[in-house]
Amino acid sequence: MVQAPMAREQLFALREEIARLEGKPVPAMAAARQEALAERGGRDREKPRLPLGVTMLDEALEGGVPLDGLSEIRSSCLRDATASAGFALALSALMQKQATADATPILWIADRVTSMETGVPYALGLKDFGLDPQRFLHAAPRKLDEALWLAETAVESGAFAVTLLEVKGNPAHFGLTESRRLSLRARAAGRPLLLLRQSGEEEASSTAFRFLVEPAPAAIRLLPDRSMLDGSIGHPVFRLTLEKSRNPAPLSLILEWNPHDRQFFPAREPEYARPPLKRTAHPGSRLSASLNRPDRPQEMGSVMAFDQAS
Amino acid sequence: MRLTALDEAAEAIGLRKNQAVAEARAICPKLDVVEEDPAADRRLLDGIADWCDRYTPLVALDGRDGLFLDITGCTHLFGGEKALLQDVLSRLFQMGIDARGAISSAPGLSWGIARFGNGDVIADEEMELVLSPLPVAALRLEEETVAALQKLGLKQVGDLIHAPRAPLARRFGAHLLLRLDQALGLDEEPVSPRRPVASLSAERRLAEPVQAEEDILHLTGQIALSLKTSLEERGAGGRAFELVLFRVDGRVFRVAAGASQPLRDPRRIAALFSERLQAVHDDLDAGYGFEILRLNVTRHEAFDAAQEDFAGDRQKNVSLAGFVDRVSARLGEDCLQSFHLCESHVPERAVIAAPAIRTLSSGKGPENSGVSWSRGERPLRLFPRPEAVEVSLAEVPEGPPESFRWRRMLHRVSRSEGPERLAMEWWIDGPDAGARDYFRIEDDTGHRFWIYREGLYGQLPPPRWFMHGIFA
Structure with missing residues (x-):
């Protein structure tokens, strides 16, 4: 009977540990203890976050992108791979800016197929994008398990401001278990890890947040007298969708990246640059009505207004 | 088709080298003739030379069937010259190799005695005495020279030693006298080792062979510990290491690993090999175990000892270097690359990717002056x-x-x-x-x-x- 309280104590400690690892709210008793600790010891228990400087997004992210865990950035097709890579690198530039001593490099773990399809990171381009090519390491593993090992080792070594792991599609060997493992490693090491899923589907994973990145027409260059240079291609712009977060409704917004100031700005979609309406390849009625079979189901509802003519 | 080599049984029935196969078959119909494979012979000789590394790092190949071992300063480890020679010959005999050997202070003399005399340890003062009764072929001469000398009745080396030198040189060329001097130890003859000699090396001989990877790594750490003092004395740290594993049956494995910074810490050296052994896992067949482990430092550089500071900045460098070493050891040097800017305006030449392990210690690398001119934006x-x-x-x-x-x-x-x-x-x-x-x-x-x-x-x-x- 004497041992029972001891065992209970251990059990609670273990539960607390698990809750802390999983980032869930800790059980009530432990929470109370932590609050007391927080009052005494300040905000050291709070998870480090990276604010993006855009209020709407930061609120949805509960303060920003976690600096001690896994976040996923996804592109829906390989054509958009550079846009998603650009967003990930912009985040990395911010993380590097915030990292201590500003001397920590970035590790890019490339995927072989994606590199063949969309090119390899280019040092001068990185420089133009607001990153220091001297502090950028590029790893090209041959297989996925090597890439995963690299990511784990890099996060554990603590030598990198951020580790980017590029994955093509939804490989079978990279499922929930592996992403959970990576996420736990990142959390234990207190280092950010960005998973860059190129041309992949949405998939259940252990990440706290998942962004879908699509390209958007670039901003217009500003002349020194603050007038716009018509027809110019300025700072890159991303169409960002926050697919996974605590907030159930996906948030969609357009962000402009300023490489010189290393800062995000919310951008409005310019009127002239709106993507054209999705045109079908063969305009006109699809099929003639059949003669001797039941008609195809009629469309529900009724037309309220036609598309704008111009 | 001619016979090029014979075993003892064939010699006993009176077959000779250079005999036609048909003639030999006529003498002995049951003769088993195997086609010569010089490449395989060479591989065997290379294997034996590798094995001989256990005695000395200076092993040189000699022709098709000989090895020179420079045992200067090594003999005391094996209990003297005589014991060393016996050890080599008996071990080779147990492996099924019929070898003959001799120890002397001149490679030429050892060559001649091993082939034409009774192999033994020759002291410096009895060199001439031992050499004199040997045939002139023991001097490593061309066949024509040997034949010409024999025609003149100069059949033994002793005939040459006391003959006047000038007429000999005029008739047979300076080569004969050079060989004679080399056999007598009057002329220095360098032995060129087949592998570069490691700048530092330490080894561990085991009574009981080890097989498990953990044991090998543990021993590597211990050997690295014994290397540490020598590295400290030189003020150096190793950049490239080689772990030589001698298997019980005579095979030798070499595992090389590089480091991005000069290393001294035994734990980090052992960690290098732990990744490397993972990578070569399938190629390393432990068989019945390894009996000798040797750690060579093949390249070393000045080690600038730095004190830890409170900011932990150095710690960061160490962890980055450790990461680069681990990855390069496991996945190869080319896996991890860093970019360097060059003075070129052609986009594909403006950036060079180099293995991170080579560029990490050199610091910043080439300066980025190449991009000072105004240029348009470059793609990501x-x-x-x-x-x-x-x-x-x-x-x-x-x-x-x-x-x-x-x-x-x-x-x-x-x-x-x-x-x-x-x-x-x-x-x-x-x-x-x-x-x-x-x-x-x-x-x-x-x-x-x-x-x-x-x-x-x-x-x-x-x-x-x-x-x-x-x-x-």
Whole structure:
């Protein structure tokens, strides 16, 4: 009977540990203890976050992108791979800016197929994008398990401001278990890890947040007298969708990246640059009505207004 | 077809070298003739030479069937010269190799005695005495010289030693006297080892062979610990290491590992090999175990001892170097690369990717002065080889395309910037290389590309368009 309280104590400690690892709210008793600790010891228990400087997004992210865990950035097709890579690198530039001593490099773990399809990171381009090519390491593993090992080792070594792991599609060997493992490693090491899923589907994973990145027409260059240079291609712009977060409704917004100031700005979609309406390849009625079979189901509802003519 | 080598049984029935096979078959119909395979003989000799590394790092190959071992300073480890010679010969005999050997202070004398005399340890004062009764062939001479000497009745080396030198040199050339002097130890003869000699080396001989990887790593750590003091004395740290594993049955494995910074810490050296052994796991067949482990430092550099500071900045460098070493040991040097900017305006030459393990310690690498000139924005991802793009309609003479087809997809250009003309480097590409006109292009879906035109409209050959990169 004497041992029972001891065992209970251990059990609670273990539960607390698990809750802390999983980032869930800790059980009530432990929470109370932590609050007391927080009052005494300040905000050291709070998870480090990276604010993006855009209020709407930061609120949805509960303060920003976690600096001690896994976040996923996804592109829906390989054509958009550079846009998603650009967003990930912009985040990395911010993380590097915030990292201590500003001397920590970035590790890019490339995927072989994606590199063949969309090119390899280019040092001068990185420089133009607001990153220091001297502090950028590029790893090209041959297989996925090597890439995963690299990511784990890099996060554990603590030598990198951020580790980017590029994955093509939804490989079978990279499922929930592996992403959970990576996420736990990142959390234990207190280092950010960005998973860059190129041309992949949405998939259940252990990440706290998942962004879908699509390209958007670039901003217009500003002349020194603050007038716009018509027809110019300025700072890159991303169409960002926050697919996974605590907030159930996906948030969609357009962000402009300023490489010189290393800062995000919310951008409005310019009127002239709106993507054209999705045109079908063969305009006109699809099929003639059949003669001797039941008609195809009629469309529900009724037309309220036609598309704008111009 | 002629006989090139014989075993003892064949010699006993009176067969000779250079005998025709048909003649030999006539003497002994049951003769088993195997075709000669010089490459396999060579591999065997290489294997034995590898095995001989256990006695000395200076092992040299000699012709098709001989080995020179420079045992200067090694004999006391094996209980003297005589014991060493017996150890070599008895071990080789147990492996099924019929070997003969001799120890003397001149390689030429050892060669002659091992082949023509009774192999033994020859003291310096009895060199002439031992050499005199040997046939002249023991001097490593060409066959014609030997035949000519024998015709003259100079059958033994002793006849040559006391003969006047000038007529000998005039008749047979300086080579004969050189060989004679070398056999007598009057002329220095260098033995060129087959492997570069490690600058530092330590080994552990085991009574009980080890097989398990953990044991090997543990021992490696211990050997590294014994190397640490020698490294400290030199003020150096190792950049390249080699772990030599001698298997019980005579096979020798060599596992090399590099480090991005000079290393001294035994734990980090052992950690290098733990990754390396993971990588070579399948090639390393422990068999019945390894009996000797040797750790060589093949390259070392000055080690600048730095004190830990409170900010932990050095700790960060150490962890980065440790990471680079681990990855390079496990996945190869080329897996992890860093970029360096060069003085070139041709996009693909402006950046060089080099293995991180080589560039990490050298610091910043080349200076980035190459990008001081004003240039347009560069894409985030560059194709190593530009891809052809189909352009049907472009502004003439040198405007951007209206639309283009790349990878079977039609892209309509909504905005463009350019051209930025980059002439190729005539000192590399030759004077005929055409300039490239680069355009930044945005299509109507917001994708941004970097495409260029090679050649000009209205000239022959007609211009071609290429996709070279993609902007974020």
